Amino acid sequence: MPDGRFDMNEKTTAELEKLRDLIDGVDQQLLLLLRKRLDLVAQVGAVKHSAGLPIYAPEREAAMLAKRRAEAETMGIQPQLIEDVLRRLMRESYLNEKDVGFKQVKEDLGKIVIVGGKGQLGQLFAQMFSLSGYEVHLLDKDDWQRAAAMFEGAGLVLVTVPIAVTCELIRDKLTQLPTDCILADLTSIKTAPMAAMLETHQGPVVGLHPMFGPDVGSFAKQVVVVCHGRQAQAYDWLLEQIKIWGARLVEAEAIKHDKAMQLVQAMRHFSTFVYGLNLCREQADMQSLLQFSSPIYRLELAMVGRLFAQSPELYADIIFAQKDSLKAISDYLANYAEALTVLESGNRDEFIRRFREVTQWFGDLAPQFQHESRAMLQSVNDMKSH
Amino acid sequence: MPDGRFDMNEKTTAELEKLRDLIDGVDQQLLLLLRKRLDLVAQVGAVKHSAGLPIYAPEREAAMLAKRRAEAETMGIQPQLIEDVLRRLMRESYLNEKDVGFKQVKEDLGKIVIVGGKGQLGQLFAQMFSLSGYEVHLLDKDDWQRAAAMFEGAGLVLVTVPIAVTCELIRDKLTQLPTDCILADLTSIKTAPMAAMLETHQGPVVGLHPMFGPDVGSFAKQVVVVCHGRQAQAYDWLLEQIKIWGARLVEAEAIKHDKAMQLVQAMRHFSTFVYGLNLCREQADMQSLLQFSSPIYRLELAMVGRLFAQSPELYADIIFAQKDSLKAISDYLANYAEALTVLESGNRDEFIRRFREVTQWFGDLAPQFQHESRAMLQSVNDMKSH
Numbered sequence: 001m002p003d004g005r006f007d008m009n010e011k012t013t014a015e016l017e018k019l020r021d022l023i024d025g026v027d028q029q030l031l032l033l034l035r036k037r038l039d040l041v042a043q044v045g046a047v048k049h050s051a052g053l054p055i056y057a058p059e060r061e062a063a064m065l066a067k068r069r070a071e072a073e074t075m076g077i078q079p080q081l082i083e084d085v086l087r088r089l090m091r092e093s094y095l096n097e098k099d100v101g102f103k104q105v106k107e108d109l110g111k112i113v114i115v116g117g118k119g120q121l122g123q124l125f126a127q128m129f130s131l132s133g134y135e136v137h138l139l140d141k142d143d144w145q146r147a148a149a150m151f152e153g154a155g156l157v158l159v160t161v162p163i164a165v166t167c168e169l170i171r172d173k174l175t176q177l178p179t180d181c182i183l184a185d186l187t188s189i190k191t192a193p194m195a196a197m198l199e200t201h202q203g204p205v206v207g208l209h210p211m212f213g214p215d216v217g218s219f220a221k222q223v224v225v226v227c228h229g230r231q232a233q234a235y236d237w238l239l240e241q242i243k244i245w246g247a248r249l250v251e252a253e254a255i256k257h258d259k260a261m262q263l264v265q266a267m268r269h270f271s272t273f274v275y276g277l278n279l280c281r282e283q284a285d286m287q288s289l290l291q292f293s294s295p296i297y298r299l300e301l302a303m304v305g306r307l308f309a310q311s312p313e314l315y316a317d318i319i320f321a322q323k324d325s326l327k328a329i330s331d332y333l334a335n336y337a338e339a340l341t342v343l344e345s346g347n348r349d350e351f352i353r354r355f356r357e358v359t360q361w362f363g364d365l366a367p368q369f370q371h372e373s374r375a376m377l378q379s380v381n382d383m384k385s386h
Numbered sequence: 387m388p389d390g391r392f393d394m395n396e397k398t399t400a401e402l403e404k405l406r407d408l409i410d411g412v413d414q415q416l417l418l419l420l421r422k423r424l425d426l427v428a429q430v431g432a433v434k435h436s437a438g439l440p441i442y443a444p445e446r447e448a449a450m451l452a453k454r455r456a457e458a459e460t461m462g463i464q465p466q467l468i469e470d471v472l473r474r475l476m477r478e479s480y481l482n483e484k485d486v487g488f489k490q491v492k493e494d495l496g497k498i499v500i501v502g503g504k505g506q507l508g509q510l511f512a513q514m515f516s517l518s519g520y521e522v523h524l525l526d527k528d529d530w531q532r533a534a535a536m537f538e539g540a541g542l543v544l545v546t547v548p549i550a551v552t553c554e555l556i557r558d559k560l561t562q563l564p565t566d567c568i569l570a571d572l573t574s575i576k577t578a579p580m581a582a583m584l585e586t587h588q589g590p591v592v593g594l595h596p597m598f599g600p601d602v603g604s605f606a607k608q609v610v611v612v613c614h615g616r617q618a619q620a621y622d623w624l625l626e627q628i629k630i631w632g633a634r635l636v637e638a639e640a641i642k643h644d645k646a647m648q649l650v651q652a653m654r655h656f657s658t659f660v661y662g663l664n665l666c667r668e669q670a671d672m673q674s675l676l677q678f679s680s681p682i683y684r685l686e687l688a689m690v691g692r693l694f695a696q697s698p699e700l701y702a703d704i705i706f707a708q709k710d711s712l713k714a715i716s717d718y719l720a721n722y723a724e725a726l727t728v729l730e731s732g733n734r735d736e737f738i739r740r741f742r743e744v745t746q747w748f749g750d751l752a753p754q755f756q757h758e759s760r761a762m763l764q765s766v767n768d769m770k771s772h
Contacts, residue, residue, distance in 0.1 A: 012437040019430050020450075026423045027454055031468060033419065035461050037412045044405045051398040068413055075421050081478050082417060085471055087768040092467050211680035215760060221767055225678060250677055260674050263665070264683050270729070271657065274722045277740060279649070280747040281721060282714070288646050291636050292611060294597035296689070297650050299762060303686065305755025308748050312741035316734045326729060328668070333726055335667060336660045336719055343656070343712060348702045354663060355698035361666040362694050369691025372769070374601060376685060379765045381607055382473040383758070 041093040045100055052103035056220045056246035094220035094246060102244050104133035106237035109155035115139045116161035120214035121186055128245055151177055159185040163317040170196040179203045182235045186210060189321055190227045190254035198229055205229030220246030227254045265318055266325030267332055275304050295380040427479040431486050438489035442606045442632035480606035480632060488630050490519035492623040495541035501525045502547035506600035507572055514631055537563055545571040549703040556582040565589045568621045572596060575707055576613045576640035584615055591615030606632030613640045651704055652711030653718055661690050681766040
C-alpha cells in the first residue's frame with residue numbers, strides 16, 4: 001500500500017465483519033432496554049395520572065441526571081453522553097403520555113368551547129382537553145348560528161382565531177356568555193385582546209400565550225405565558241391542568257409581554273423574511289450554499305427556510321398587529337444603516353469598538369450562549385448523512 | 387382531592403419509588419451497554435486505522451441505521467428514537483478516534499510547517515497531523531528568524547494566519563520554499579490567497595477552507611472546501627489524509643466559493659452583529675426575553691450571543707476582507723428598507739405577495755428546512771432543565 005490508498009484485504013474485511021456482528025448484538029440489547037425503559041416510564045405516567053401529578057418534574061429529572069452522570073464517570077463514559085441519551089428518551093416518554101391521557105383537574109366544569117377550534121393550535125388544545133376527560137366543542141367561522149346553544153352551560157370559552165380579527169370577534173360575538181364561564185384566549189399579543197375580553201365579559205378572564213407552535217408533540221417543558229384578568233381563583237384549575245400537561249407557566253403583565261414580543265416576534269420575523277427575500281432577489285445558488293454550509297450556516301438557512309413553509313397570513317397578522325412593532329423594525333434598520341457607514345468608511349477599529357460594547361452588554365450570557373449553541377451545532381452535525 | 391391539587395399519598399409514593407428503582411436498574415444496564423458499544427467501535431477504529439480506512443463511512447452508517455429503524459419498528463419503538471440515540475453514540479465514537487490516532491498516508495513527507503500554528507485552527511490541524519504520525523513544526527509571528535531552517539526539508543507548509551495579513555505574508559515570507567514542497571492555506575476566502583500562493587511558489591499549491599470552527603471535537607462529517615491550484619497529484623495524499631480524519635471534501639472554484647461566502651459569512655455575520663447591537667441599544671430586558679422564549683427564539687438568541695463571545699478582530703477581518711461583501715451587505719439593507727415601506731403603508735396583501743414569491747423560490751427546500759429545523763428545535767427543548 002505504498003501510496004496510502006484505501007485497501008480492504010480479506011483479513012481486514014473479516015475482522016470488521018466480526019466486530020460489526022458484535023455491535024449488532026449490542027444494538028439488539030439496546031433496543032430491548034429502550035423498550036423496557038419506555039414501558040417503565042409509562043407506568044410512572046399512569047401512577048402520576050391517577051394521582052394528578054404533572055408529567056414533567058424538573059427537580060426529579062435533574063437529580064436523576066446528576067446521578068447518572070456520576071455513574072457514567074466511574075465507567076469512563078463522558079457524562080454528557082448519558083445525559084443526552086436520557087434526555088432523548090425522556091422526550092419520547094413525554095410524547096407517549098398522550099396514550100394514557102391526563103388527570104382531569106375540574107370534573108364539574110361543563111363544556112369547553114374552542115372558538116377557532118379548527119385551526120392548528122385550537123385542535124392541539126382540543127386534543128389535550130379531550131385527553132383530560134373534558135367535553136370539548138369546536139366553534140368555527142361557519143358555526144355562529146349554533147353559537148348561543150353551544151355557549152349555554154359552557155365552563156370555559158377559549159378564543160384562538162387569527163390575531164387580526166380577535167378583538168372584533170370578542171366584542172361582537174362573546175357578549176352573551178354565562179356569567180361564571182371563564183373567557184380565555186391564546187393570542188400572541190395580550191394587551192388588546194385582554195382589554196376586549198374584560199370589557200365584553202363580566203366573569204373570569206385570563207390571557208394565555210403558548211410560546212410554541214402547534215407542531216410540538218408534547219407540552220412537556222414548553223412555556224405558556226399567563227396574563228391575569230379577573231377572578232383568578234375561578235380559573236386556577238385551568239392553570240393546574242396546563243401544568244399537568246407538562247408546561248411551565250410564566251406570569252407576565254400584558255404590556256411587558258407585548259414589548260418583549262415586538263423584539264422577539266415582529267422584528268425577528270421581519271428580519272428573517274427580508275433575509276429570505278434577499279436570497280431570492282440575489283438569485284443565490286442554494287445548492288452550492290448548502291454544499292458549502294457548515295452546521296452553523298445550515299442551521300441558519302433552515303431557520304430562514306422554515307418561515308416560508310408556513311402561512312404568510314399568519315406572519316402578516318403578527319407583524320401588522322402591533323403599531324409599536326413598526327418602531328422596533330425601523331430601529332433595526334437605522335442601526336443597520338449606521339453600522340454600514342462604519343464598514344464603508346473602512347474603519348475597522350470603530351467596528352471592533354462597537355463589537356466590544358455589545359459583548360460587554362451581553363456579559364455572562366455571551367459565553368453561556370456559545371456553550372449552548374455548541375451543543376446544538378453538534379446535534380445538527382449528528383443529523384448529517386452525507 | 388376535590389379541588390384537583392397535586393397530592394402524594396403513601397401508596398403513590400411507594401409505587402413511584404418502586405418504578406424508579408426499576409428504571410435505575412435499566413439505566414445501569416444502559417451504561418454498561420454504552421461502554422461495550424464504545425469499546426467495540428473503538429476496535430473497529432483500530433482495524434480501520436491499520437488499514438488506512440476513513441473513520442466516517444456514510445453508506446455503512448446509512449445501512450446500519452436503516453436496519454435498526456426496521457428492528458425498532460417491529461418492537462413498537464419509534465424509528466427516529468433509535469436513530470437519534472445511535473447518532474449521538476457515533477459522535478462519541480468519532481471523538482474517541484483521536485485516542486488511537488490516524489493512519490499516516492504519506493510516510494516520507496518530511497516536516498510539516500504550520501504558519502500561524504499557535505492560532506486555534508492551526509493547533510487543531512497540528513494535533514490532527516501529529517495524531518497521524520507527521521512531524522509538525524509551528525511557526526508563529528515571533529519565529530521568523532528561524533523560518534529558513536524550518537522550511538528546509540519541509541513537505542508541506544500550511545498557512546493559517548489572520549485573513550487581513552494572509553496575502554502579504556505569503557508574498558513576503560514564503561518565497562524560499564523547497565520546490566517540491568506543497569503550499570496550502572486555510573483562509574476563509576480563496577481567490578486572493580490562491581493567487582498569492584501561485585505567484586510566490588512554483589511548486590504544488592492547494593487552497594483549503596475548513597467549514598467549521600476550531601471547537602469541533604472531530605473532523606467526522608465536517609466539510610472542507612478544496613480549491614485546486616497546481617500539481618494536484620503531489621497533494622493528493624493530503625486530501626486522502628483529511629478524508630481519513632472523517633471530513634467530506636467539496637471541490638470548488640475559488641471565485642464561486644468566495645461569492646457564496648459573501649452571502650454566508652460577511653452578510654450573515656454582519657446582520658447578526660447588528661441584531662446584537664440593536665438589542666444593546668434598545669436596552670432589551672434579556673432576562674424577560676429568555677423567560678418568555680420558545681425553543682426557536684432561544685436558539686436564535688444563542689446564535690446571536692455566540693458571536694459576541696468570539697474575537698472581534700476575527701469578525702472584522704472576515705467582514706472587511708472582501709470588497710464585494712460590502713455590496714451584499716448594502717443589498718440586504720436596500721431590501722430591508724424597501725420591505726419596510728410595504729409595512730409602513732399597511733399593505734398586508736403586498737407583504738403576502740412577496741412572502742409567496744420567496745416561498746416559491748425556495749421550492750421544496752422550504753418544507754425540507756421546516757422538517758429539519760423541527761428536529762433541531764426538539765433537541766433544543768430536550769436540553770431545557772427548568
